Amino acid sequence: ASAVQMLITAGILEEIQAAIEAKADVKSKVSSNDTTAGYLNGKLIAGTGITLTENNDGADETLSVINDDKGSTAISTHEITYDHSGLHNQNTDTILQKIQNLVAPSQTVSAESVASVYSSFYDCQIFLADKTGTLDSVKLWLDRNTLNLGSYGDFEVTIRTLDGGGKPSSTILGTSTVAKADMPASGADAEVTFNFSGVNVVAGTSYAIVCRQEADAGDGTNSYGTYGDGSSPSYVNGSYGFSIDSGASWTLRADRDLYFIVTITGTQGQENIDIINNGEIKNNITVVAGKTIDGRDISADGSQLDVAYAHSQVTTGNPHSITLTDLSTYDHKDLQNLQGG
Incomplete structure (x- = not known):
């Protein structure tokens, strides 16, 4: 059987x-x-x-x-495959990384004449804000063509949002004006600063610097000149533009940029910066007093030698004799010094 x-x-x-x-x-x-x-x-x-x-x-x-046969001796074989390629680790995690690796909005080549600003002829420069905060100032390279101040208007700069086509809109966030008498004369072109107040911008958002003569004054003879890079512009986050109908329509040109420097003060807690990127600390970190990691105070005051590990002077016997409650806080050189070595 x-x-x-x-x-x-x-x-x-x-x-x-x-x-x-x-x-x-x-x-x-x-x-x-x-x-x-x-x-x-x-x-x-x-x-x-x-x-x-x-x-x-x-x-x-x-x-x-x-069951797929996995060999002549296999009775039953099951395979489970895991794809770990998308998992985060300390070498790939990014904390508070900059949006699009933003750079300060500026283009500082001023060698070439770009255009004339007068009457209905406006100039503009598109830029990308690198911080969330307030726009404090814009610097441009300009001059005034003639000495006949009576035919000029003051030079006006506005900060505007963009329309759906990426061109200056009619929405003005702030205005700054420099008096015509304070503008550089012809042949003495120079940097001119326009200060702003209360202009809020958002990191990663594009805006327009729009230039015109106040009240659309001036004419072809009594005009302001704008300067910049008219042959090999290097600013990649925006372009130059002009209007011949007082800003009703705009033409953008990728082959030139105005000279411009935009200053933005970031709002605390709103700036986008690299703190840790690819496992490396990219910026200084300030820690509020009393804040801890795993119970250890990492602030400037807390990083001093812990009281529990402090050394004490023996009151009797050899005056160089020192008792250490924890040797782990000292390196070899420290111990030599403490022992009178």
């Missing part, structure tokens, strides 16, 4: 092995009751190569799982 059982068992194993090698379905009874469609004991049964029979006839239910 024992030999017969062994032959039967061997025959069953051969059948199972043959089924696996042929990548056939192997079925096993999983329930003696009917099951709700797709569910077994309240759990969804699904997946590639998995089939749960559901005849709703009161008979046994079976689960079929397709």
Whole structure:
């Protein structure tokens, strides 16, 4: 009887092995009751190569799982693959990274004449704010063509939002004016500063510097000159533009930029800076007194030698004898000094 059982068992194993090698379905009874469609004991049964029979006839239910043959001796092999490539680690995490690696908005080449500003002829320069805060000033390189001040208007600069086409809109965030008498004369072009107050800007948002003569004064003879880079502009976050109809429409030109320097004071807590990028500390970190990491005070005051590890002078015996409560806070050189070495 024992030999017969062994032959039967061997025959069953051969059948199972043959089924696996042929990548056939192997079925096993999983329930003696009917099951709700797709569910077994309240759990969804699904997946590639998995089939749960559901005849709703009161008979046994079976689960079929397709096994791929992984070798001649394999009876059942299951493989689970994990893709770890997208996981964060200390070398890839970025904390408070700058938006688009923003740079201070400026272009400081002033060697070439760009255009004339008078009457309905306006100039503009598009720029990208590098901080969230208040725009304090704009510097431009300018001159006045003639000495006939009576025919001029003061030089006016406005900061504007952009329309849907990336051109100056009619929305003015702030205005600054320099009197015509204070403008550099022809042949003496120079940097002129326009100060602003209450102009709020957002990091990563583009704005326009718009130049005109106040009240659209002046004419082709009595005009202001703007200067910048008219041949190889290097500012990549904006471009120069002009209008011949008092700002009703604009033409942008990528082949030139005005000379300009925009100063923005960032609002505390709103600046976007790299603190940790690719596992490296990129900026100084100031810690408020009493703040801790894992219970250890890391502020400037707290980083001093802990009181618990301080050394004390022995009051009797050798005056150079010192008792250390914890040697781990001193290096070898410190110990030599403490021992009178």
